Amino acid sequence: MNDMRDIEAGLKRHLRRLESPELTEPSLSDLLTSARRRSRRRSAVTTALGTSVSALVIASVLLGVSSLRQPSGATTSSPPTSAEPTNGEQVTPWPAPTGLVLATTDAIDLVARYEQALADGNADLAWAALSPGFRAIGLDSNFSRYTAERLGFMTSVGSRFEVQIRSADPNVLRRWALPRLTEGADLSSGYLIEAHYPGLAAQYPSADASCASDFYIVAADQTHTWSIWWVGDAAALPNGSCSRSAADYSSAP
């Protein structure tokens, strides 16, 4: 019995220490304001699809390269236009979120800010949300929290991560999020980025897949379904000379 009392007393003591002595609760007003902002943002991102101006973005990140394997002799790849990988027999597990996942979640956040500012009638703020000044969101002390929050929008489907977000303006990806998604690419080793925009058929310059160690393929089909494939192993792709260099990226539309 004494043993039990000791356990209980010890647990109480430890549990009461589960907060910093310096911790002071924020004012109720501040707390509610920040909570409402987050709810609003989440609501903006996860609201059911349906409005005619909405576009559905599904960013799919492949965990392996097999689905992108090209026929022998091919030198560049056309991005798949479906969110489904073409096959998956050699998919390997992805051990942890990578830079691309974080970049993807950053992009979601940016889109959400952009949408919210538009919805609030603040066109200037909407533009500012897309400006480099807002890049700091990924660097502040709350990054873990924001990341976790945004990871909550991601679902694991087989070998992929899917991110769903609707955007009133698909071009937002073209202006900002798409280049940002490719920031993690090692430009010196070459990369492949191809983007097909619904109705636009615009294309980013691409380096030959054969000289890429990490590259991304981004595609959107006519149903506004966006797919992003990350490929980390160029060995599975056909050999060939690099038809384009990273410098081509500077001439992106």
Place this chain on the structure above:
Amino acid sequence: MDVDVPASLAQVDQRPRATESLGGAAVLFDEMYRSHYRDVLRYALVLTRNDWDAQDIVAETFLRAWDAWQAGREPVGTPLPWLFTIARHLATDRWRRLQRALPRGTDRLVSNPMLEAESRAWLQSLCGLLPERQREVIVLRYDHDLPDSEIGRVMRLSESGVRSLAARALGVLRAHPEVWR
């Protein structure tokens, strides 16, 4: 069970300031908030094992509580179990979303700058020893001194279910004095 914020909260940023003009209800809510902020935070911390998540859950808990309070749905009796119930729903919802998103085996006890190193280590040990529901019973019983009936209400368990979980947790802890000494 996602966080369901009514459409009327679209103008949200103004509403917290409205607490100043709501008189008695707002004052009472503010008192409740000050009394129980830390309780809910510690509970959320044990549930989530991550203080960023815990702080988010606390904020959302009081947001939902405030909405309910304003709508005349304040709790009957002591508000703490009511707050815990809200927090628990939010934590469960968040856990489900993260389970779908995070690779298996990802350690959610990743960043707890709010905690001192000793407490962080202790929490990690506790989490390693006890499954989530046992941990929850322990924290509700020994940190917040809730009776088993209230714990059962929060966790949707019978009193005997609560006692059973607590007994199993204490049985494990008895063999690990380093966690409670």
